[in-house]
Amino acid sequence: MPDLSGMRFSQSHEWVKTDGDSATVGITEYAQSQLGDVIYLELPNVGQTLEQGGKLGVIESVKAASDLYSPVAGQVSEVNQELKEHPEYVNQDPYGKGWIIKLAGVKDNSALFDAKAYDAFVQGQSGS
Amino acid sequence: MTAERTPLYEEHLRLGAQMTNFSGWVMPLQYSSIREEHRAVREAVGLFDLSHMGELRLTDDVLAQRVVSRDLGKLRPGRAQYAMLCNADGGIVDDVLVYAMADGSHLLVVNAGNQDSDFDWIRSHGDGAVLNVGRDWALLGVQGPHAVGLVQRLADQDVSALRYYAFAEGKVAGVTGIISRTGYTGEDGFEIFCANRDASRLWRTMLEEGRDDGIRPAGLGARDTLRLEAGLRLYGNDMDAATNPLEAGLDWTLSLDREFIGRDAILRARDKGLTRILVGLRMLDRSIPRHGYPVVNDGERIGVVTSGNVSFTLGYNIAMAYVPPTLADPGARVGVDVRGTAVPAEVVALPFYKRPHPK
Numbered sequence: 047m048p049d050l051s052g053m054r055f056s057q058s059h060e061w062v063k064t065d066g067d068s069a070t071v072g073i074t075e076y077a078q079s080q081l082g083d084v085i086y087l088e089l090p091n092v093g094q095t096l097e098q099g100g101k102l103g104v105i106e107s108v109k110a111a112s113d114l115y116s117p118v119a120g121q122v123s124e125v126n127q128e129l130k131e132h133p134e135y136v137n138q139d140p141y142g143k144g145w146i147i148k149l150a151g152v153k154d155n156s157a158l159f160d161a162k163a164y165d166a167f168v169q170g171q172s173g174s
Numbered sequence: 175m176t177a178e179r180t181p182l183y184e185e186h187l188r189l190g191a192q193m194t195n196f197s198g199w200v201m202p203l204q205y206s207s208i209r210e211e212h213r214a215v216r217e218a219v220g221l222f223d224l225s226h227m228g229e230l231r232l233t234d235d236v237l238a239q240r241v242v243s244r245d246l247g248k249l250r251p252g253r254a255q256y257a258m259l260c261n262a263d264g265g266i267v268d269d270v271l272v273y274a275m276a277d278g279s280h281l282l283v284v285n286a287g288n289q290d291s292d293f294d295w296i297r298s299h300g301d302g303a304v305l306n307v308g309r310d311w312a313l314l315g316v317q318g319p320h321a322v323g324l325v326q327r328l329a330d331q332d333v334s335a336l337r338y339y340a341f342a343e344g345k346v347a348g349v350t351g352i353i354s355r356t357g358y359t360g361e362d363g364f365e366i367f368c369a370n371r372d373a374s375r376l377w378r379t380m381l382e383e384g385r386d387d388g389i390r391p392a393g394l395g396a397r398d399t400l401r402l403e404a405g406l407r408l409y410g411n412d413m414d415a416a417t418n419p420l421e422a423g424l425d426w427t428l429s430l431d432r433e434f435i436g437r438d439a440i441l442r443a444r445d446k447g448l449t450r451i452l453v454g455l456r457m458l459d460r461s462i463p464r465h466g467y468p469v470v471n472d473g474e475r476i477g478v479v480t481s482g483n484v485s486f487t488l489g490y491n492i493a494m495a496y497v498p499p500t501l502a503d504p505g506a507r508v509g510v511d512v513r514g515t516a517v518p519a520e521v522v523a524l525p526f527y528k529r530p531h532p533k
Contacts, residue, residue, distance in 0.1 A: 082192070082395065083209045085484040086462050088513075104513065106462045108208045108395055108483060111513075130460075134209070 048141045054155045055164035056117040060102075061141065062155060069118055069152040072145045073105065073136060076168045081107040084136040087114075087129050089147060094122045098157070102147065105136070117158055120149030180225035181312050181370040185377050189391055197287030197410075199226040202393040211396035212486045215318045215359050218388030221380050222315035222397060224365065225373065228289025229311050230282040230296065234303030238280045241296050242272055243419065243436070245429035249274040254339045254356055257427050258419050259284075259292060260436025264443055265415040266422065268292050269407065271356060273341060284308075285409045299435070312373035314366045316380060317400075319529075320387035321363035328383060329353065333364065347379040358397065360404025361529055402492060403485050405454060405525030411465055412452060412480040412494055418443050421496070423452045423524065450477060451502045454526055455493040455510065457482075458518040463493035468511040469519075471501065479510060485526060492526050493519070 053061045059077035063070045078084065088104040096102055096116040103114045125147050129135060136144040159167055177200040186193065191202035202223065204211060214220045232238040239246050243258040251274045259267040268288045273281040284292045293306040316325055326334045330345040333353050341354035351368035368376055381389060398408070407413055413422040418440055420428075430437060457463055463482030468475045482493030493510065501508055504523050509516030 082204060083207050086460050088461075108399060109203075111462065111464065137207070 050141065050161040053141070053161060054117065054158035055161070055167075056099075056115065056158055057167065058099075058115045058117075060115060060117045062117040062158065064118070064152055064155060067150065067152050068123065069120060069149045069155075070145050071102070071117060071147050071149065072140055073114070074164070074168075075140050076172075078137050078140045078144070081105065081109065081112065082137075083108045084133045086133055087136070087146065089125045089129075090122050092122050092125060096120060096122065096149065098154075114146070116149070118149065118152050118155045120152040122147055123150040124148040178226070178309075180223055181373040182223045182225060182377055185374055186223065186391075191391070191393060194394065196394055197226065197285065199286055201226055202391070204393040204395045205391045208393070208395035208399060209486055211390055211392040212399050214388060214390035215361055215392055215396060215400055216487055217319065218390070219316060219318035219320040219324055219363070219384055220359070220390055220392035220396065221377070221384070222317065222392050223377070224313040224315050225311070225370075226286035227313050228284040228286060228292065228306070228308035229313075229367070230284060230289070230293055231305040231307055232280045232282065232296070232303060233305075234300055235278065235280075237296065237300035237303050238272075239432075239434065241299060241435055242270070242280075242282075243428050243434055244272070245432055246272065246274065246280065251276045251278075252340055252342065254341055254354060258424065258436075259295070260419065260434070260440065261415060262435060262439060264418040264436040264439030266409070266413045266417055266419060267295055267415060269409050269413070269424075269427075273352075273354070276343070283313075287410065310370060311367050312370050312376075314368070314373070314376060314380065315357060315359075315363065316366065317357045317359040317361045317363035317392075319361065320384070320389070321361070324380070324384045324387050324389070325353070325364050325366070328379065338362075347376055347383070349376045351376075358404075358406055359400040360406070360525065360527055361400075398481075399483050399486060402481050402483055402494070403487055403525070403527035405494070405527075407452070407494070408481060420444055421448055421450055421452060448499055450496040451499050452480070452494055453497055453502050454522045454524040455479070455482075455495050455508070455519040456522045456526075457491035457493065457510065458520060460491065461510070461512040461515070461517045462491055463495075463510045463512065463517075463519070469495050469497055470509040470511050470516050473516075475511075476501065476508070482510075487527050494524070497521070
């Protein structure tokens with residue numbers, strides 16, 4: 047299990063790890079397990095500005111297409127190009143090589159869950 | 175209404191399956207990964223619970239001939255055939271497998287969600303000559319290049335000699351049932367009918383004995399991606415009561431030289447000319463086509479996707495879609511409207527995938 051202590055989590059199951067005013071964004075283990083086999087991602091262009099909670103892109107699994115939302119506001123500085131050829135990285139390593147985008151100019155992520163609060167939120171959602 | 179459970183429900187939970195509601199039944203969607211289960215069926219062997227499927231037994235030959243689209247007079251005992259049930263307008267009530275039993279009766283294997291409506295519909299055309307036995311029977315699919323070897327090792331007779339779409343009554347792993355060389359994956363293999371009480375024993379023996387064959391339990395997710403590659407239509411997705419078999423590209427399931435319900439309407443539709451036909455589409459970029467997405471041409475909506483997904487085997491995305499006959503020939507270019515963008519696609523012949531050495 048990767049160290050999630052420095053990460054923050056959204057209600058729509060994205061994670062964000064900030065480093066100064068830059069951030070890396072992906073989807074959580076719970077999200078990937080619910081989606082099942084990821085086969086395609088529609089991602090923003092570098093330079094695009096995203097709002098907190100705004101649409102980031104679309105993630106497609108065998109089962110369905112789902113919207114992705116940005117957990118923080120910022121400007122897209124990098125897109126994980128590896129996912130074009132290997133969308134399954136999102137399933138295999140959602141907190142590592144399955145990262146989705148990087149953002150610059152990130153300020154506030156105080157509205158997000160920490161790992162413990164997110165865990166409790168997921169427990170509540172899955173009803174277990 | 176509570177979803178029905180198959181006799182293998184507990185087995186699925188034990189294997190950690192993700193369950194889903196399908197046509198009123200709670201069924202395994204996937205056990206590990208749809209991709210891995212799909213691959214196991216193409217390269218080794220997969221085990222499916224198909225017990226949600228319905229079975230109707232028709233003892234009245236005249237009634238069977240009236241409701242089924244093919245000439246059952248030509249179907250010898252021990253053989254099965256894919257056929258349509260049509261309504262008087264020529265619309266597809268269901269797509270079924272018809273088994274000619276040794277005692278002269280016919281067994282119809284029907285879609286899970288249609289078993290009760292099919293039963294009522296057939297009964298409305300002939301009283302008392304049809305039995306709804308779907309809930310008494312379990313059905314296991316054993317599919318993939320290693321399926322025949324595995325079932326043969328467990329069978330009490332030479333099942334490898336059965337031809338495609340032939341079946342025999344006998345025992346597998348000591349369980350009495352019907353062993354049928356049929357499937358819905360595009361691979362060789364069997365579908366095995368048995369009594370509900372024997373289903374778990376057969377299921378577990380298959381998984382144990384098939385370990386060296388690389389067997390995996392496979393859920394409805396893989397079943398859907400496999401049947402799509404094989405160009406097999408899914409009732410309710412690719413066709414329904416508002417579709418006739420000609421539009422669905424199923425002309426070969428019709429014996430139009432004899433009477434059956436819907437024949438006259440189908441002949442009239444044929445003479446009038448079809449307005450749409452089901453085709454295969456190969457997507458020319460990475461977007462995933464899905465059921466209900468519009469098919470477009472020069473900015474105009476000309477059709478609709480009925481099934482679509484990634485093809486794990488072929489490495490590109492595929493769909494089945496209704497388009498006008500003028501754009502139905504292989505090589506024709508159309509667009510699929512994916513979230514407002516017309517993604518280019520090419521019409522290709524069905525099936526998308528054919529196994530290397532069919533029997």
